[in-house]
Amino acid sequence: MKFAEKSCTEFVNVLASKEPVPGGGGASALVGAIGIALGSMVGSLTLGKKKYADVEEDIKDLMAKADEIRARMVKLIDRDAEVFEPLAKAYGMPKDTPEEQAEKARVMEIVLKDACDVPLEIMRAACDALEVIAGFAAKGSKLAISDGGCAATVCRASLEAAALNVFINTKAMGNREYAEKVNREANAMLDKYVPFADSIYSDVRAQF
């Protein structure tokens, strides 16, 4: 059974346990799915309202993008669990002889790359989500303004949480050139989109 199909209660119970999956990556993806869903809610509460008739097409466009990002985030919940299994196995490989050490290092490099790729994808999805949420916050119904602010802070958390799951894996990589390239991309996303999310949130908070 997919983790995305588990009940919310069961998901958090397994997350809290010593079961290896879901882990921080899967949790980041679920948090991202919740964040972009909060953005969609702003769209859903705006659509069809006379007062917002002139932004109807913009809202529809944002909603289509948000649906796509939510679907991507939901898939990444289970994708993260899939790449963890081979990683856990590789960590358990013997390294008693030079041959075993070389083989373990070779396998580790492959599985670490996959284990980095998934949280990196979650980060990209969280950045895309924040762009869409900024649109909802600017153009959506003022009655749903708090949901736009919630969406921003929740996607910010998805981004920051996924980043740590990138860093923990790049740290273990032998190929430092590749590791540093990935770290640069992750850091660039944090540098741009954490303040971006904060500014959406502050703008909303200032309206109360």
Add this chain to the structure above:
Amino acid sequence: MKFAEKSCTEFVNVLASKEPVPGGGGASALVGAIGIALGSMVGSLTLGKKKYADVEEDIKDLMAKADEIRARMVKLIDRDAEVFEPLAKAYGMPKDTPEEQAEKARVMEIVLKDACDVPLEIMRAACDALEVIAGFAAKGSKLAISDGGCAATVCRASLEAAALNVFINTKAMGNREYAEKVNREANAMLDKYVPFADSIYSDVRAQF
């Protein structure tokens, strides 16, 4: 069926829709439950490890607290939906005559208080969660350090998102004295625990 018992996929789908519940409050509570579960994961991965034998009792104590907070957060997902229904009904009450206006104002005051209380409870739970997470980050296994950082940023989002759900309801209250009292409590929690969460996260990030 309780929202906490819905699958993760279904929860985010209904959240994205124009269905009135779950809303921002319920989403904040689920995010909080995910955050504290990430903290518990640090504990689960620390318990029974020889290297951490001297903090075993502290970890057990933190884990008991984390379990209690997770259960509280999960309950608040549905509690938020329960208080929204009467609020939505009250917003729809007629106000054509002075009598109707007075009756609507009287009912609104009651339901707004409930609608504030739930996100305020979520905020308190998120603050409690962050205290526990700080303990896990300080004493837990270094192998699970990234999960502690994830836990902190996710509970930060729960706190910030719940706050907006407090403010949107206090704004509509007639009893300004009570509204300002609630706002002061909410602002005090944000002022203390947002930087507190940021410092846990930065400490973890600095280790990569």
